[in-house]
Amino acid sequence: MSLDKEKIKHVAKLARISVDDAKVESLTKDLNSIFKFIEQLNELNTDKVEPLTSILNQSLRSRKDEISDGKIREKILKNSPKENEEFFVVPKVVE
Amino acid sequence: MTDITNQSLNEIIENVKTKKVSSTELTKAYIKNIESAKKLNVFVTTTFDQALDKAKQFDKKPNFDQLLPGIPLAVKDLFCTENTKTTAGSNILNNFIPSYESTVTKNLWDNGSFLLGKLNCDEFAMGSSNETSHYGNVINPVGDQLVPGGSSGGSSSALAADLTPATIGTDTGGSIRQPASFTGTVGLKPTYGLCSRWGIVAFASSLDQAGPMTKTIKDCAIMLESMSGFDEKDSTSINKKKEQYSKNLKDNIKGLKIGIPKEYRVDNMPKEIDELWEKGKKILKNLGAQLIDISLPHTKYALPTYYIVAPAEASSNLARYDGVRYGYRSKQGKDLIEMYEKTRSEGFGDEVKRRILIGTYVLSSGYYDAYYLKAQKVRQLIKKDFDDSFKKIDAILTPSTPSSAFKIGEKTNDPVSMYLNDIFTVPVNLAGLPALSLPAGVDKQSYPLGLQLIGKALDEQKILNIGYAFEKNCGFKNEIKKWWS
Numbered sequence: 001m002s003l004d005k006e007k008i009k010h011v012a013k014l015a016r017i018s019v020d021d022a023k024v025e026s027l028t029k030d031l032n033s034i035f036k037f038i039e040q041l042n043e044l045n046t047d048k049v050e051p052l053t054s055i056l057n058q059s060l061r062s063r064k065d066e067i068s069d070g071k072i073r074e075k076i077l078k079n080s081p082k083e084n085e086e087f088f089v090v091p092k093v094v095e
Numbered sequence: 096m097t098d099i100t101n102q103s104l105n106e107i108i109e110n111v112k113t114k115k116v117s118s119t120e121l122t123k124a125y126i127k128n129i130e131s132a133k134k135l136n137v138f139v140t141t142t143f144d145q146a147l148d149k150a151k152q153f154d155k156k157p158n159f160d161q162l163l164p165g166i167p168l169a170v171k172d173l174f175c176t177e178n179t180k181t182t183a184g185s186n187i188l189n190n191f192i193p194s195y196e197s198t199v200t201k202n203l204w205d206n207g208s209f210l211l212g213k214l215n216c217d218e219f220a221m222g223s224s225n226e227t228s229h230y231g232n233v234i235n236p237v238g239d240q241l242v243p244g245g246s247s248g249g250s251s252s253a254l255a256a257d258l259t260p261a262t263i264g265t266d267t268g269g270s271i272r273q274p275a276s277f278t279g280t281v282g283l284k285p286t287y288g289l290c291s292r293w294g295i296v297a298f299a300s301s302l303d304q305a306g307p308m309t310k311t312i313k314d315c316a317i318m319l320e321s322m323s324g325f326d327e328k329d330s331t332s333i334n335k336k337k338e339q340y341s342k343n344l345k346d347n348i349k350g351l352k353i354g355i356p357k358e359y360r361v362d363n364m365p366k367e368i369d370e371l372w373e374k375g376k377k378i379l380k381n382l383g384a385q386l387i388d389i390s391l392p393h394t395k396y397a398l399p400t401y402y403i404v405a406p407a408e409a410s411s412n413l414a415r416y417d418g419v420r421y422g423y424r425s426k427q428g429k430d431l432i433e434m435y436e437k438t439r440s441e442g443f444g445d446e447v448k449r450r451i452l453i454g455t456y457v458l459s460s461g462y463y464d465a466y467y468l469k470a471q472k473v474r475q476l477i478k479k480d481f482d483d484s485f486k487k488i489d490a491i492l493t494p495s496t497p498s499s500a501f502k503i504g505e506k507t508n509d510p511v512s513m514y515l516n517d518i519f520t521v522p523v524n525l526a527g528l529p530a531l532s533l534p535a536g537v538d539k540q541s542y543p544l545g546l547q548l549i550g551k552a553l554d555e556q557k558i559l560n561i562g563y564a565f566e567k568n569c570g571f572k573n574e575i576k577k578w579w580s
Contacts, residue, residue, distance in 0.1 A: 008452065015410060015455040016417070017448055018436035030449060030510050031456075037511050038399045041469055044476070051471035052478060055287050055301060055527035060330045075194040079421035088419050091431050 003031050100124050100257040104166070104314035105341075107260050111165050118150040118157075118165025125167055125211060129258050131580035135234045137253045139172045140180050141212035149209035161207030162321045162341075169259035171250045172213035173220055174200045174305070175294040179210065183296040184218040184228040184246075187416045187423045187442030197294025198326045199263065199305045206321040211259060214249030218444045219413065220270055220298045222246050223516040224506065227446040232503055235278060236575050237542055241500040244274030250308050251278040255575055261309045261318050265295060267302045268401050269496075269520025272532035275308055276495035276545030279534040279573035281315045281562070282308045284520075286552045287527035288333035291326030299408035300331075302401075302524040310573070312562040315531070316340035319555060335553070343556055346564040349383030351557075354488035358394035359519060361497060367538045368494045375492055375535055375546045378568050379561070387488055391480040396473050397522040398514060403457050403470035404525070409447075410454025416442060449510065478526040485551045490558055493519050495532040495545035523549055531558045534571050543573065 005024050008031065012019045019027065054060075073086070082089040099107060099116055110116045126143050146167050153165035175181045175193035182188045200210070217227040225233040225248025233248040235241035236256040243252040247264025251274030254262050264271040266284035275282025283306045290305040297303060307318030320340045326332045355376065360369065376386055418424035418438030425441050428434035443451070457466035484491070497518055506513045523530040528549055535546040546565075550558040 011452050011456045015451050016435040018440040038402050040399045046472035049472040049475050052475040081424035091434050093431050
């Protein structure tokens with residue numbers, strides 16, 4: 001299958017990445033060549049194969065649902081591009 | 096005394112322990128080297144003052160019983176370091192200062208070492224040449240027009256140029272082994288789960304694994320011992336007893352069975368790679384190992400599988416970079432959605448965007464079964480190939496890469512040709528196995544070439560032993576002229 005420009009714009013929208021019209025052209029070319037490469041997998045019949053979901057022969061551990069830290073608001077807000085000492089600040093969402 | 100910085104980590108440790116050199120003298124020697132190596136563009140951040148403080152503290156109250164007593168180390172800028180900027184080679188993290196330390200680096204510091212600086216890498220570890228970094232190309236000390244490999248290209252260059260006595264990288268599809276091969280150094284990708292992923296900027300969580308990059312096998316064993324171990328904070332960390340890799344290093348490999356997979360002889364592979372492989376086989380045979388022809392029939396499907404699985408996981412992992420809680424935020428965007436879109440567009444580079452788009456597409460409604468599920472099934476077949484082979488052999492020998500280091504810009508216009516660099520390294524990540532890249536020779540331009548030893552899960556000691564015996568008998572010496580200083 002081949003990806004057209006509209007499809008790529010749609011996927012970019014899903015991924016929340018704005019793409020300039022000027023860039024869509026080269027992106028279309030690159031992604032199509034990558035997908036052509038990927039689609040070699042269609043040569044294989046995998047009807048009877050179980051998908052591999054974990055590489056380890058163990059299930060994921062769970063831990064008790066307990067608070068292990070806290071009172072670190074300052075630390076958490078320290079790297080935010082915009083905050084008001086208590087909250088992360090984003091552009092207005094509700095009118 | 097002679098230049099201490101061109102010695103192996105093990106020799107340096109001995110010199111510190113016997114007080115031939117102090118930690119402060121050692122640290123100063125590396126700082127001097129680093130300051131005269133700006134052309135290589137290896138460091139994103141240096142932490143000299145902090146390192147000298149730590150060195151002085153060590154010298155005042157030395158503890159020589161540690162694995163890394165008073166040793167300064169530079170690490171890939173993908174490991175979060177407390178209060179030291181961590182960029183992952185990306186613009187989107189250009190101002191990110193973690194308030195926590197990755198488990199792997201913490202383990203290194205707990206063994207007596209300290210941070211010298213953060214090393215350049217491909218953006219979010221996505222690349223095979225270090226050309227996708229927001230902070231510019233790293234230059235391979237082997238030649239001023241050559242890439243150092245990727246994504247741990249800053250790590251491999253720093254090591255080969257004597258800017259750190261040893262280092263660590265991460266390997267999702269070859270990012271430790273390929274740069275090691277391009278610089279004539281040793282690189283190990285451990286078994287998935289042996290080293291904690293906690294505090295490492297995530298790329299593809301089912302494939303990512305941190306590992307050592309060193310000048311010798313002994314050094315590699317010391318580093319692996321220092322950095323590995325169970326970690327409660329990583330849900331895929333393996334809970335097992337800690338191994339003493341360096342103490343248990345043996346060079347007797349008599350009787351070991353080494354598999355030679357026929358599928359690793361690919362079309363258009365340079366003759367030199369084939370000759371190197373033959374040389375490797377001969378060395379192991381002379382040491383008493385038995386060579387056994389094996390088949391890993393799904394090898395050719397490993398890269399296409401990887402380019403579904405890795406971007407899918409990356410698109411999910413990188414969804415967190417939205418300009419709200421940390422990292423770069425675009426000044427444009429009239430509402431929240433537009434702010435996200437502009438932030439991610441300006442914050443990520445082209446290769447990262449490509450991979451996020453591939454990943455978003457293969458996971459999107461209507462395409463999931465055709466791509467992602469298909470890839471998971473083929474991944475099962477690739478793993479089964481290894482499982483079947485390892486019933487009758489101890490380790491597998493292959494070339495590390497299909498070529499030596501290439502020129503900067505040579506492959507940037509064709510993503511698929513860049514991806515093909517990882518053709519021999521990617522299958523191991525998909526199967527979660529350990530693999531070692533060993534410097535083994537040079538091509539006709541005198542650029543280093545590496546061979547790869549693949550082991551069973553958690554069989555690091557065995558491949559290190561084979562590497563140790565190989566190293567003693569290979570006669571490879573990394574001769575790099577310091578043209579940059």
